[in-house]
Amino acid sequence: MSFTYLGVFRQTQWKFFRSFVLKERSSADARMAIINAELNRIGKVSVSYRSTSVAVRTADGTVVQEPKVTEQRDAISVSAGSSLEKLLQAYIAFGGNPTDISLFLQPDSIVFTGGEDPDDDPDDDPNVIATEDHIPGTMSRYPYNGVIAEVSTPGYGAGGRNPMGLNTFSRDPYRRVGRDIDLSDASSTIVVKMDYARRWTAQAIQEKRNLMEQRILKLMDLREQLMEEKNEILVQSIGGTVSSIPDLPDPGQFHRGLHLARIVETLDSVFYVKTDGVPDLNSVNLGTGSEPTGLSMYDTLFPDDPDDDIFSTA
DSSP states (O other), X not given: OOSOOSSOEEHHHHHHHHHHHHHHXXXXXXXXXXXXXXXXXXXXXXXXXXXXXXXXXXXXXXEEEEEEEEEEEEEXXXXXXXXXXXXXXXXXXXXXXGGGTOOOOOGGGOEETTSSOGGGOTTOOTTOOOOSSOOTTEEOSSGGGGOOOBOOOSSOOGGGOOOTTOXXXXXXXXXXXXXXXXXXXXXXXXXXXXXXXXXXXXHHHIIIIIHHHHHHHHHHHHHHHHHHIIIIIHHHHHTTSBTTBOSOOOTTTSOGGGSHHHHHHHHHHHHEEEETTEEEEEEEOOOOSSSOOGGGGOSSEEOOOTTSOTTOOO
């Protein structure tokens, strides 16, 4: 059994899993080195977007002009010598347009205009109205603050239309049309013409555009996953216990109770009796009816049965 259990397991299963995850920390430094090497190999696509301004109504009713990042791109760059650079060069050579692939948004690009975290700013108002165009007190280099999502709204927009469910894209066809319609039935005569205009190049489009676009997007997705593993997953779980992540997780960003060391400490106190503050792995904390502690407090955590194999997690 590959440690598939979560909420229901016995003492031996916890002991084997505990041993595995604690020993696995010895490979964390090598794992971090591989992640950094992969990130350097993959590279990064950066896009410069054009900014404008948008009218925003403040809490006191006044209207102010706030910066807004549009979808218009002024420049696109990619890490020199990276896999993404080579793919983009090949894509362009085949007649592709890099701006057709993706907006290459980065939601972690938001910065606070006040120079400090709003949680640390006594003048910050947590009730300010945030919109898809602007979040007061912040600034982003990417449109929609780096996040494309469906609109959530408590009311109706211009013309009495509820925009809930519309995409934040300015080019959303339902936004352009101004009402909800079945796009498959719209402009059928144009659809037929476009189908015949494209049909004879279907294979070329698939080979020269779609396949290369998919490879570029897969690399960008992989980069995002590696960044999450490096900056979030590993920091949350083992930060401060390995040399490659020397500092404990910032409690303002990470839950200390979900750190591996704290989880092991918590479950050890459930399964084992402590001697001088150290869990005795040979003394199971069964608890009693008069003093319910340890395993007696949980219905789905068990001591080993006399017939169980104590050398197997199965």
